[in-house]
Amino acid sequence: MRKILLTLLLCSQNLLWAQSFDLIPLGVYGGGDESNLSAYLIGEKDKNEFLSLDAGTIRAGIRVAISKNTFDVTDETVLKSYIKGYFISHGHLDHLSGLIINSPEDSKKNIYAFPYVIDVLKNNYFTNASWSNFANEGESPILNKYSYQRLEKNKLQQVENTSLRVTGFELSHGTFSKSAAVLVQNSADEAILYLGDTGADRIEKSENLAILWQHIAPLIKENKLKAIMIEVSFPNKQPETALYGHLTPKLLVEELIKLEKSTGQGRLKNFKIIITHLKPGGDQIEIIKKELHENNPLQLDFIFPIQGQKMVL
Numbered sequence: 001m002r003k004i005l006l007t008l009l010l011c012s013q014n015l016l017w018a019q020s021f022d023l024i025p026l027g028v029y030g031g032g033d034e035s036n037l038s039a040y041l042i043g044e045k046d047k048n049e050f051l052s053l054d055a056g057t058i059r060a061g062i063r064v065a066i067s068k069n070t071f072d073v074t075d076e077t078v079l080k081s082y083i084k085g086y087f088i089s090h091g092h093l094d095h096l097s098g099l100i101i102n103s104p105e106d107s108k109k110n111i112y113a114f115p116y117v118i119d120v121l122k123n124n125y126f127t128n129a130s131w132s133n134f135a136n137e138g139e140s141p142i143l144n145k146y147s148y149q150r151l152e153k154n155k156l157q158q159v160e161n162t163s164l165r166v167t168g169f170e171l172s173h174g175t176f177s178k179s180a181a182v183l184v185q186n187s188a189d190e191a192i193l194y195l196g197d198t199g200a201d202r203i204e205k206s207e208n209l210a211i212l213w214q215h216i217a218p219l220i221k222e223n224k225l226k227a228i229m230i231e232v233s234f235p236n237k238q239p240e241t242a243l244y245g246h247l248t249p250k251l252l253v254e255e256l257i258k259l260e261k262s263t264g265q266g267r268l269k270n271f272k273i274i275i276t277h278l279k280p281g282g283d284q285i286e287i288i289k290k291e292l293h294e295n296n297p298l299q300l301d302f303i304f305p306i307q308g309q310k311m312v313l
């Protein structure tokens, strides 16, 4: 009996240790509703030190999170004190408008992005014609609230005021935009992979996802990668010529089969795939969910995040 109790105790402790990240979706869609666009707070469990993965919706998402008792402080405290920095995947409005709109009330912090994304912020949004320059480079007057931190491909970088480290990867996102993924690691080297908008390599004529899969496959084999957050924007009926750099359920599976080739057969069974960036419209979201569940040869654990509802990973 004592042995059983001890085993149970060890198992439950392992379970506790296995939960390493808090993930709070502030917005989950890829359009159609300006109060619920891509933004996810990621942090070490119970620390309230977050990096915001994209920033489509900030304030409205914080308010929903407070209403669901995810936070027991004011929205101002979450915005100014809990969010320690932003990772911006690419320059599209549905990934950064919340950051721009809330900039007057925000506190001083860093924006982590590839140089091509910082150029979009600098030249198109933090300008006097569009808004004001709340960043530390570009048009005068420079208000110096945000500091641009340029990511370099495959290079680990510390997220200031957190115990998180990030590594950036380039993604292909249609003809006119380059996007990015980020691997977020905690002090125990556990990780979450977040991808901004991306097309499939075959459609984009790119190798970006193949390169990313090769990089993260060892982390999956070592059980260090907790989840992949990746977009599915359209149902399968969307023609491949009209994807505009996005994925369908079929293309996601096509890509993850390639990942499984590097991790070993059966290795992705029950692996958590958090589906982001669903584009609302008619019954499109229900169709996407149905198509993911009906064609799931790898037996992945598809998760659909809900605005304001904390997930522990």
Ligand SMILES: [Zn+2]
Residues within 6 Å of the ligand: 030, 092, 094, 095, 197, 277
């Ligand atoms: Zn988008």
Ligand SMILES: [Zn+2]
Residues within 6 Å of the ligand: 090, 092, 173, 177, 197
């Ligand atoms: Zn986009």
